[in-house]
Amino acid sequence: NAGVTQTPKFRILKIGQSMTLQCTQDMNHNYMYWYRQDPGMGLKLIYYSVGAGITDKGEVPNGYNVSRSTTEDFPLRLELAAPSQTSVYFCASSQIQSNYGYTFGSGTRLTVV
Amino acid sequence: AQSVTQPDIHITVSEGASLELRCNYSYGATPYLFWYVQSPGQGLQLLLKYFSGDTLxxxxxxxxxxxxxxxxxxxxxxxxxxxxxxxxxxxxAGGNKLVFGAGTILRVKS
Incomplete structure (x- = not known):
């Protein structure tokens, strides 16, 4: 099993550019999440999804969009990149019963210049 | 608001010594609780979890x-x-949405 796969691993964007961070899981998990990690701040929830076609905002959704057309895929879209979006982004998934915890991808390091 | 506090930003211990990392949570009810570990440049790996029963x-x-x-x-x-x-x-800590603490960096000295 590949688990949760994120692409790309690294990316440099110019201010105002757009991009999509890809996330795919092969565990048939219904719940999927996007977090950003900044030094000394822990992980902050951007968006999450409880199943195909259902998404909701987390703690820091501004500047991002998501879609969930299939159970497997949960891409994160940055429309107008800003320096404040420089961060490490993690995708995660979990079973319906959340006491199993999350399975995390290996992350995408994004720099906006 | 739900929150998780890890009071220690950095901890340094000698190899072979014992370790305790602190975590306090604020939540409406007893949440599911987790500890994750992250090595440099890697994702997070689940260490352990608590949701009911034995407190250890x-x-x-x-x-x-x-x-x-x-x-x-x-x-x-x-x-x-x-x-x-x-x-x-x-x-x-949390239910279907987890709230994370800010993290504690562990350094081990030989």
């Missing part, structure tokens, strides 16, 4: 954690630290 839970790599409802705490412990334990540790 065992995890991977020789770690354990104790849930104390009266103190809203879920501290992580290890009797003897190895150099390979150097990493950043995150406590998390």
């Amino acid at each position: 839970v065992q995890g991977i790599k020789g770690f354990e954690a104790e849930f104390k409802r009266s103190q809203s705490s879920f501290n992580l412990r290890k009797p003897s630290v190895h150099w390979s334990d150097a990493a950043e540790y995150f406590c998390a």
